[in-house]
Amino acid sequence: MGQDYDKIIRENITSIFLPLSEKFFGIKIVKSKDLPEKLQTTHEREPDFIKKVWTDKEETFILHIEFQTTDEKEMVYRMAEYKAILQRKFKLPVQQFVIYLGANKPKMKTELNVDEIIKGFQLTNIHEMNAHQILGSEIPEEIILAILGSYAKKDAEIIIKKIIERLHQLTPDQIVFQRYLQQLLVLSRLRKLEVQTNKIIKDMPITYDIKTDGLYKEGKREGKREGRKEGKKETIIEMLKDPSMSEEKIAKFTKTSLAFVRKVREEMKKK
Secondary structure, eight states, X not given: OXXXXXXXXXXXXXXXXXXXXXXXXXXXXXXXXXXXXXXOOOSOOOOSEEEEEEOTTSOEEEEEXXXXXXXXXXXXXXXXXXXXXXXXXXXXXXXXXXEEOOSSOOOOOOSOOGGGOOOOOOOOOGGGSBHHHHHTOSOHHHHGGGGGSBOOGGGHHHHHHHHHHHHHHHOOOHHHHXXXXXXXXXXXXXXXXXXXXXXXXXXXXXXXXXXXXXXXXXXXXXXXXXXXXXXXXXXXXXXXXXXXXXXHHHHHHHTOOXXXXXXXXXXXXXX
């Protein structure tokens, strides 16, 4: 279930990145550059020497020793990685030593710079953010987060309706609007508002009805089954471009068979 929430945030993070940074972290970004999201890591580390020790001063800690034959410039970062791993595993202080065995005098860095030291991180609780302030945004992806913001329990229905109204105002594309509503429904589970949100979405007159879709109405006017089918096909093609929409959801939404949706997907691959 947690993956559903993560997926929504990851899909929307690009759109909300700049305002999110300024509002949540107090950082006004004027330029940014994408970096690889997946970091290459070594899953297993084998220290040269580690022991849990007790000293005559009644200290208890992990003693970590590395034997180094080369003057490795990035040794300090490797030791920092070791320390993080050891502290996480044993929940004890760690004292580290490197014994240099090389012939020449070592010049390797032995301490992290002040800005490199890992002291912790800044924790931001979105539940403390003013929901009404979030609703003032012009970014749909940010407005959806208002469901998680700060508001009285008795005002939940008002907040949900305002979110939907704002999304409708800012999203002329009905397929995109429907995607935002689905994301809102998923996030509402974190506040145990899924049932209430689902009911409001169904009851509000602005939700997407396929019978109002231009392609659908055109097919109906022609009175031809093939025309209606082609209209739905175009809708399915657009919905298949959205990675958050499963084939089952698209079939249910367009009132077509799962086999037909899969057939359209195969046709798209051939083009």
